[in-house]
Amino acid sequence: MSRRFQVRLITFALAFTGFFIVWYKVGVLGIPFLPHEKRSVYTVGAEISFVGQKKSVLVSMALPEPQEGIQILSEDVASSGFGYAEGETVNGKRAEWSKRNVVGPQMLYYSLEVLIEPGEHKPKPPIVPSEQETETLSDLPNMLQDTAKNLLHDIRSRSADTHSFTAQLIKDFSAKEPSQAVKILLAQSGESKIDLLYRLLRYRKITVRKIHGLYLESARRNIALTPMLDVYDGKDWQLYDLNKGKVVRDKNFFVWQQGDNALIEVTGAKKSNISFSLNERQVPVQYLLDKKELVKKAAILDFSLFTLPISEQNTYRHILLVPFGALVVVLLRIMVGLRTSGTFMPVLIALAFMETTLSAGLIMFIMIVGMGLIIRSYLSSLNLLLVARISAVMIVVILIMSFMSILSFKLGIKEVLTVTFFPMIILAWTIERMSILWEEEGAREVFIQGGGSLIVAVFAYFVMSDPFVSHIAFNFPELLLVVLAVIIMIGRYSGYRLSELMRFRSMVE
Amino acid sequence: MFANPFKLKKLGILGMNKRNIHYIGAHNDRKYYPLVDNKLKTKIVAQNAGIAVPKLIKTIERQSQLRHLKEMLEGIDGFVLKPSQGSGGKGILVIVKREGDEFIKANGQRLALRDIQRDISNILSGLYSLGGKPDVAMLETLVEFDPIFDRYSYEGVPDIRVITYRGYPAMAMLRCSTRESDGKANLHQGAVGVGLDIATGKALFAVQHGRPVTHHPDTGYDFSELEIPHWEKILSLAASCYEVTHLGYLGVDIVLDKHLGPLILELNARPGLAIQIANRTGAVKRYDVIDTQQANLDVTQRVKFSMEHFNMQEGEDQIIMREK
Numbered sequence: 139m140s141r142r143f144q145v146r147l148i149t150f151a152l153a154f155t156g157f158f159i160v161w162y163k164v165g166v167l168g169i170p171f172l173p174h175e176k177r178s179v180y181t182v183g184a185e186i187s188f189v190g191q192k193k194s195v196l197v198s199m200a201l202p203e204p205q206e207g208i209q210i211l212s213e214d215v216a217s218s219g220f221g222y223a224e225g226e227t228v229n230g231k232r233a234e235w236s237k238r239n240v241v242g243p244q245m246l247y248y249s250l251e252v253l254i255e256p257g258e259h260k261p262k263p264p265i266v267p268s269e270q271e272t273e274t275l276s277d278l279p280n281m282l283q284d285t286a287k288n289l290l291h292d293i294r295s296r297s298a299d300t301h302s303f304t305a306q307l308i309k310d311f312s313a314k315e316p317s318q319a320v321k322i323l324l325a326q327s328g329e330s331k332i333d334l335l336y337r338l339l340r341y342r343k344i345t346v347r348k349i350h351g352l353y354l355e356s357a358r359r360n361i362a363l364t365p366m367l368d369v370y371d372g373k374d375w376q377l378y379d380l381n382k383g384k385v386v387r388d389k390n391f392f393v394w395q396q397g398d399n400a401l402i403e404v405t406g407a408k409k410s411n412i413s414f415s416l417n418e419r420q421v422p423v424q425y426l427l428d429k430k431e432l433v434k435k436a437a438i439l440d441f442s443l444f445t446l447p448i449s450e451q452n453t454y455r456h457i458l459l460v461p462f463g464a465l466v467v468v469l470l471r472i473m474v475g476l477r478t479s480g481t482f483m484p485v486l487i488a489l490a491f492m493e494t495t496l497s498a499g500l501i502m503f504i505m506i507v508g509m510g511l512i513i514r515s516y517l518s519s520l521n522l523l524l525v526a527r528i529s530a531v532m533i534v535v536i537l538i539m540s541f542m543s544i545l546s547f548k549l550g551i552k553e554v555l556t557v558t559f560f561p562m563i564i565l566a567w568t569i570e571r572m573s574i575l576w577e578e579e580g581a582r583e584v585f586i587q588g589g590g591s592l593i594v595a596v597f598a599y600f601v602m603s604d605p606f607v608s609h610i611a612f613n614f615p616e617l618l619l620v621v622l623a624v625i626i627m628i629g630r631y632s633g634y635r636l637s638e639l640m641r642f643r644s645m646v647e
Numbered sequence: 648m649f650a651n652p653f654k655l656k657k658l659g660i661l662g663m664n665k666r667n668i669h670y671i672g673a674h675n676d677r678k679y680y681p682l683v684d685n686k687l688k689t690k691i692v693a694q695n696a697g698i699a700v701p702k703l704i705k706t707i708e709r710q711s712q713l714r715h716l717k718e719m720l721e722g723i724d725g726f727v728l729k730p731s732q733g734s735g736g737k738g739i740l741v742i743v744k745r746e747g748d749e750f751i752k753a754n755g756q757r758l759a760l761r762d763i764q765r766d767i768s769n770i771l772s773g774l775y776s777l778g779g780k781p782d783v784a785m786l787e788t789l790v791e792f793d794p795i796f797d798r799y800s801y802e803g804v805p806d807i808r809v810i811t812y813r814g815y816p817a818m819a820m821l822r823c824s825t826r827e828s829d830g831k832a833n834l835h836q837g838a839v840g841v842g843l844d845i846a847t848g849k850a851l852f853a854v855q856h857g858r859p860v861t862h863h864p865d866t867g868y869d870f871s872e873l874e875i876p877h878w879e880k881i882l883s884l885a886a887s888c889y890e891v892t893h894l895g896y897l898g899v900d901i902v903l904d905k906h907l908g909p910l911i912l913e914l915n916a917r918p919g920l921a922i923q924i925a926n927r928t929g930a931v932k933r934y935d936v937i938d939t940q941q942a943n944l945d946v947t948q949r950v951k952f953s954m955e956h957f958n959m960q961e962g963e964d965q966i967i968m969r970e971k
Contacts, residue, residue, distance in 0.1 A: 472664060521765050523710075524772030574737075574774065580829075580836065632665040634656075638920075639649040644857060645924060646654045 145630050149623040156619035163614065168255065173609030176420040179211065180354045182392060183249035183417070186402060188410035190240025195406040197246060200395040201231040208354075208392055209253045216247040229397040240407060254354060254390055282327055289319040290342060300344055300371035305383055308367075311335060312381045331380055332365040345370040347396055349377070352414060354390040359415045363394055363401065443615060451612075456489065458611040461621045463488050463598035468625050470594050475637030478594050479571055479587040486564055487591065488598035496599055500592070502542065507588070509538050510569035511576070518573070532566035659929025661920055666896075670934070674813065674895025675916050682892055683914040687731040687785055689892075696891045698884060699910045701727070701902075707784040710771055713764045720763075725789030728763065730770040730782045736831055738775035740766050741804065743789065754802045754830045790910060793903035799823045799841075799873060801865040803830030807843070807881060807901045807909075810918050810930070814889030814946070815937045816882045816953045819843040820925040821850070821875065826865045834921045839863060841870050842926035845957035848878030854924050881909045882950045888914060890946070933957055 139147075163169045186197060201224065204210065215222050220235040235246055293310065297303035310320055311331060327334055332348060339346045350363035367378045377391065378384060394414075395401050404410035443454050463485035470476045478484050491499035513534050517527050568591075576584045601607055610617055634642075655662075661670070682688050693700045704726065705719060712719075720726070728740040740763065742750045750758045767784045769775070776782040796805040803824030810818045820840045824830045827837030834840050839860060842851040850873035853860045862869050875881065885899040888911070898918025901909050923930050936956055944952070 475663065521761065524769055524774050583835075630668065632662070632668045634652045634660075634662040635664065636649070638660075638662045639652060639655070641857060641920075642655055642660050642924065643648075643650040644854075644859065645658060645660060645927065645929075646650045 142630070145626060149627050152619045152623035152626070156616045156623070159616035160614050169613060171610070171614075173422075173605050176422055177253060178354075178418050179421045180252050180254075180392075181249055181417040181419070182252060182352060182354075182394075183247060183415045184394075184412060185415065186235075186246040186248075186404075186410065186412050187243065188404050188407040189243050190407050192239055192241055193406040194238040195236065195240040195244075195404065197235040197405075197407075197410075198403045199233045199248065199412070200229075200399060200401050201233050201248075202250065202392070202394045203230055203396070205393050207255055208390075209255055211251040211253055213251075214247075214249045216249075220246065227399075229399045230395075244407070252354070252392060279326070282323060285319045285322055286338060286341070289317075289323070290338060292319075294342075300369060301376055301384075303342065304339065304344070304346075304367070304369045304376070304378055307335065307338065308378055308380060308383050312383070332367065335367060335380065339367070339369065348398060349393055350395040350401060351391050351393040352416065354392050354418075355416060356418045357416060360413045361416070363414060364391075366391070368396075443612065455608065455612050456492075458615055458618070459492075459602040459608060460485055460489070461618050462607055462611060463602050465621050465625060466598040466601050467594055468628050470597060472628050472631060473635060475635030476590040476594055477587050478591040479568065479575070480564075480591070483564060483568065484591050484594035485598055487595035488602055491595065491599040492603050496596065499599075500596070503592070505542070506535060506538050506565060507569055507572065510535055510565065511573055514569050514573045518577075528566055528570050531569050535565050535569070655929075659932035659935070660923055661930040661934075663920060665931075666920065670812070670896040671917060675897075676893065679893045680916055683894065683897070683916045684734070685731050686729065686733075686913060687783060689911075689914050690785075692891055693888075693911055696887070698887055698891065699907060701790050701904075701910050701912065702788040704786040704788060706731075707767055707771070707786065710768060713767055716764055716767070717760055719786070727787045727789055728766060728770070729785050729787065730775040731785055732776040732780065732782050733770075734775075736833055738766065738770050741789070741830075753804070790902050790912075791905040793876070793905050795876060795903070796821075796823070798866050798868040799839075799863050799870065801825050801830065801863070803828070804832055804902065806832050806912055807875065807903075808918065808922060809882065809885035809899045809901065810922060811885050811889055811897050811899060812934050812937050813895045813940075813942065814886055814944075815940070815949045816845055816885050817933045817937060817957070818922050818926055818928070818930055819845055819848075819882075819885075820922045821873070823863060825855070825863070834919070839870075840921055840925035841873060842922070842928075843875060845882070846954045847958075848875035848881070850874070852925060852927050854921075857921070857924055875903075877903065877909050879950065879954070882953065883946055884909050884911060886946045886949050886953075892916075 160171070164171050184199065186199065188195070188197070197220075202210070215233070217235050220237045223234045223236075225232055225234055233248055289310070290307075293303060293306045297306045310317060311324075311334075313320075316324070323334060324331065329337065336346060336348055347368045349366040349368050351366060352361070352363060365380055367380065369376050369378060376384065402410065402412050443451055446454070464482065467478070467482060467484055471478065471481075487499075487503060490503075493499075494502065510531060514527075514531050517530055522530065572584050572588055575587065682692060687703075687706060690700050690703055704723065707713070707716075707719075724745055725743050727742070730738040733739065741753045742758070742763075743753050744751050746757075748760065750760070750763060752758060770782050770784040773781045790804075792805065799805060799821070800823045805821060805823050807819060807821050809816050820842050822832035822834065823839045823841060824832050825837055825839055829836065832838050837856060839853050839855045841853045843849065844851055850870045853870040855864065861871070881901055884901060888897055888899050889895070892914060894914075894916055896916070896918075898915035899911060900913040900915065902912050904910050920930075933956075937953075940949075940952060
């Protein structure tokens with residue numbers, strides 16, 4: 139296998155792997171590629187109010203279960219003075235507040251932050267197509283039984299299957315001018331609309347469950363849960379709004395409660411009431427990633443940087459930028475032909491600039507190196523051994539840096555305080571090397587290499603401090619494979635450098 | 648402002664990237680580098696192979712030896728001090744004569760013994776070596792330069808660089824120091840590079856800072872009258888380094904001693920590209936010609952081949968300075 143082919147193969151494999159993982163994360167996991175993308179996060183709050191009667195109070199509220207297409211990010215409980223506990227019951231999770239000797243009006247708050255996940259929502263798998271007991275209508279008055287049977291018979295003749303039957307039934311019950319039968323049933327059965335529909339469907343041997351939930355929409359206050367019926371036709375579950383009929387799954391319907399149990403049970407108090415509020419806000423996706431909720435979703439993310447402690451994550455935020463700085467160095471040295479003193483010193487200078495801001499960093503770098511060169515030239519006349527001389531320069535650099543920090547603090551310039559981030563050993567070596575360069579090859583070479591280093595550092599700074607670059611570097615570290623591929627490719631570039639086009643200009647004239 | 652890269656390619660101009668990948672990378676095995684990067688090793692290997700080099704007086708390996716430097720230099724009037732692993736002429740000290748306690752550099756600057764001690768101390772600390780490794784200082788006899796170059800050099804060491812490719816002399820130039828280059832033969836410091844005809848050793852073109860010149864900027868002599876003596880011997884000397892170093896792409900720096908003739912001063916596994924400007928010829932064209940040759944020819948055959956094929960006077964796309 140020729141070297142050229144190997145390089146192409148490696149380049150292709152690296153770039154392909156990198157882009158594939160990015161595609162998977164963006165397309166399948168829904169991590170946004172752009173840093174400023176935002177998602178809607180809804181705060182769903184429940185407010186329970188009641189009036190205490192100098193008795194101990196026990197409040198129990200049904201809590202939402204995890205559900206497909208909607209992610210619960212966090213929950214928050216505010217209930218001063220009340221004991222709070224969450225418990226599992228046969229019919230799902232419940233929140234329980236308790237307090238002795240409650241007097242006067244009280245309010246309890248429970249809120250959730252939920253996120254609608256991108257992508258299509260597949261219908262719910264049949265969780266419990268359990269054998270429901272078939273309802274009889276026998277506990278209804280005789281007249282109503284007949285009315286109901288007739289109505290069902292009528293609807294049956296107008297429908298083809300379970301879903302069309304349910305749709306027709308709901309349509310009849312929510313018509314503006316309901317039929318006589320419906321009117322009678324609603325008025326005389328003593329049951330709510332949902333209970334009545336539930337009973338009728340079960341009488342028809344249809345698997346159905348009651349659901350209470352909320353449409354996730356923009357801000358609303360003081361709303362009640364919307365009752366729904368979830369009907370199973372043997373294959374799919376289908377939601378029905380009691381007023382509107384069929385509900386499309388992606389309608390952002392957040393199920394708060396399923397089943398027959400009461401939404402709230404309050405013992406020991408009166409005038410209990412529950413109402414819900416909704417609040418939508420736009421949240422940068424980074425915030426969601428930081429919440430680590432998405433991390434649980436996929437093994438690929440579970441093995442990502444998000445699983446590290448925050449302080450390590452922050453370290454990697456910097457480290458992951460270094461390859462992009464290196465790419466700048468590679469481009470400017472191999473393609474353009476800029477000369478720098480030291481191969482990767484520009485990247486380190488650029489990292490320092492990121493701490494200090496560019497202008498302050500540039501001024502400080504030039505000042506420290508300039509002062510260092512003056513002092514170094516004096517040390518040189520003292521005839522010291524090399525190691526001692528570099529150490530002396532390093533100590534002088536530290537002194538200059540502390541002096542500048544103190545001075546700038548007194549003057550109220552904050553940027554300079556971060557000067558300590560400048561890697562001082564590198565500064566000391568820079569001064570030493572430039573000083574030798576000055577003695578050996580003259581000031582011109584010092585300015586060429588020093589200037590080249592600074593130009594490359596500034597370019598690297600701009601690339602590394604770009605919000606887009608830092609976003610993709612941290613969230614898509616697999617792009618480093620692509621950077622690697624590009625660097626390997628440039629490493630085989632045997633064409634002319636831009637500087638050579640100038641250098642050999644006289645040859646073509 | 649920029650040259651058309653396609654024109655450069657057509658002329659066969661070698662660029663830095665191509666040099667690194669296709670010539671240095673492909674023909675210079677890294678394991679042979681220490682031999683050329685360490686001048687002491689080069690000297691020993693060259694001496695063993697019967698290749699003429701300036702004589703080594705002594706090596707200084709420890710700082711403690713500096714106390715005896717005075718005794719060491721007893722009776723030596725002119726000498727050269729250089730770091731064994733230095734590059735680009737860094738740290739080289741040339742003393743041409745002594746006056747009492749003072750040592751006089753090629754440019755007339757006077758140094759005391761402690762100045763020389765400091766220079767050696769820097770060398771031993773690794774100031775001039777790659778990566779700051781501790782180094783060894785070499786004390787060599789001063790080459791008594793052939794006066795033929797006096798007119799073309801200012802205060803310094805004129806040397807001939809021959810680039811050999813696969814053992815064939817491919818390109819040559821004379822590097823003349825100037826006032827601007829501070830007596831050094833480094834082209835980027837302002838030394839004049841004079842392209843030499845491989846066939847004859849005659850001067851072709853002269854450039855300073857990449858621009859053509861016809862006369863030495865300090866001495867005022869016309870380069871077109873320059874012709875290098877012992878030319879074939881110089882080429883043979885350069886070509887024979889291939890067998891010694893195993894490096895297919897090599898810059899051989901040669902000086903002419905008044906009595907000893909051509910001597911190898913230094914080898915360079917990464918020779919620069921300026922030689923093309925001095926020759927007004929692209930190197931790739933010549934390397935391509937050499938690539939048509941078999942590998943097993945001996946030094947004499949290779950030199951003969953180069954002298955026959957790289958004759959500038961007969962070249963077609965060359966512009967001869969003399970005619971200007």
